[in-house]
Amino acid sequence: CRALSISHPAPSVPNPKSVTKFGGVSAGPAVLSGTSAGGINAALIAAGKSPREMLQFWKSIADDPPVTASAAFFGSALRTLARLSLEEAARWLGTPQPLRAFLHRVRNHRSLRPGNVLALWVEFLLTARFELVSRFLEGIREPFVVDTAPLRARLVDVFGGERVPNRGVRLALNTVDAHSGRVIRWVTAPAPVTRSADYVVVDAITVDMVLASASIPLLFPPVRVGQHLLWDGGLLVNTPLAPAVALGAEEIVTVLVTEPAEPQPGPFRHFGRAVERTVDSFLENAYNIDRKLLLERNRVTRLQGGPYREVILYEAVRPGRAAFFNAGSYLYFERGILGAMHDAGRRAAGAWLAAGPRVDHLDEPAAELALHVE
Missing domain, CATH: 3.40.1090.10 (Cytosolic phospholipase A2 catalytic domain)
Known part of the structure; x- marks a missing residue:
């Protein structure tokens, strides 16, 4: 057959x-x-x-x-992003370590063009604060994007x-x-x-x-x-x-x-x-x-x-x-x-x-x- x-x-x-x-x-x-x-x-x-x-x-x-796009997914994503942003801002104010790590990456991106600025922040995130990615994903309470x-x-x-x-x-x-x-x-x-x-x-x-x-x-x-x-x-x-x-x-x-x-x-x-x-x-x-x-x-x-x-x-x-x-x-x-x-x-x-x-x-x-x- x-x-x-x-x-x-x-x-x-x-x-x-x-x-x-x-x-x-x-x-x-x-x-x-x-x-x-x-x-x-x-x-x-x-x-x-x-x-x-x-x-x-x-x-x-x-x-x-x-x-149907999941409101629970995007709602928890926004709440988690806001919470992590506040925590990170407090961390920058409380210790010079984040600023030193950030300035260390600036040497790779000296232009102020939008693409370079975005690349700088992404590079900083991936090299110095990658645990924020895990914490962001764990804060999303829905394991899928659309129903x-x-x-x-x-x-x-x-x-x-x-x-x-x-x-x-x-x-x-x-x-x-x-x-x-x-x-x-x-x-x-x-x-x-x-x-x-x-x-x-x-x-x-x-x-x-x-x-x-x-x-x-x-x-x-x-x-x-x-x-x-x-x-x-x-x-x-x-x-x-x-x-x-x-x-x-x-x-x-x-x-x-x-x-x-x-x-x-x-x-x-x-x-x-x-x-x-x-x-x-x-x-x-x-x-x-x-x-x-x-x-x-x-x-x-x-x-x-x-x-x-x-x-x-x-x-x-x-x-x-x-x-x-x-x-x-x-x-x-x-x-x-x-x-x-x-x-x-x-x-x-x-x-x-x-x-x-x-x-x-x-x-x-x-x-x-x-x-x-x-």
Whole structure:
């Protein structure tokens, strides 16, 4: 059977049937594994939603974002900032040590331009008073910035209740236990490996499991499911291949949102690009770890046999380079951007199909492995 493993993309996910119908097979995937926004998409596909209905769901998110900024977060942040400012002012008046430390940093910033003045204070904070950062964070009494209760209500509406209806697809959603840091995988079908503590077999995926899979740490609140307090699975397993294998997949198609590497790498043009590449590096590394483990498992199976079967992993479907895939695109749900992402997903799927599709393998190009020495 064929599986679809979906990463963070929201509307950029291509038609699942279009990327799994090659080889004369027209049915959609039999196994779905997703995390974060990809977990929402996996649940929508499992519930039988069409690509048009899925896009409409994300556009409704754009028209009326279902989140509420936490007044408790910002209120406690302001109170803590005011309290620390008063305490620090009293400290400056009571001892010359803070002033000496401050003047020691002035030599690095002699200009009175606003940027230099701000840089001076930040440098002083980071080098001489960094404990204020910890005290400020500990004074914020809400562990998240925005409440996602409206998003939960939207999910209940789109799924028609608290449970995700299933049209016979084996579904896995991936989350992270906020206290233990352990991956918790919610799956709708038993398999030998699902006896592991990482796997929880359930009769049906619930809305809370979907919400937990997309609850970005610090930005969104963790979600309580049973005894677990859960965060976004993308924190550790951005593109979860293991559940797809555990649920019996024989061929896996992976959908990524990270763009290809720079054709001509050079200095970053701006700070936003550095942030974007940092996030993409984490996501790409998480996928490559799973990918290499699966391909190495295949190699050992071919050489030694044993209880495992070989699983075909195709090269990932990923969008081409585009301006709208930037540092903010993971959370930017403006309607026009969503449409552009959706079109990028369709183009990526078309190019992927036209290319073969190609089977992935461990052999990497020699040019990437060799260090060029002048």
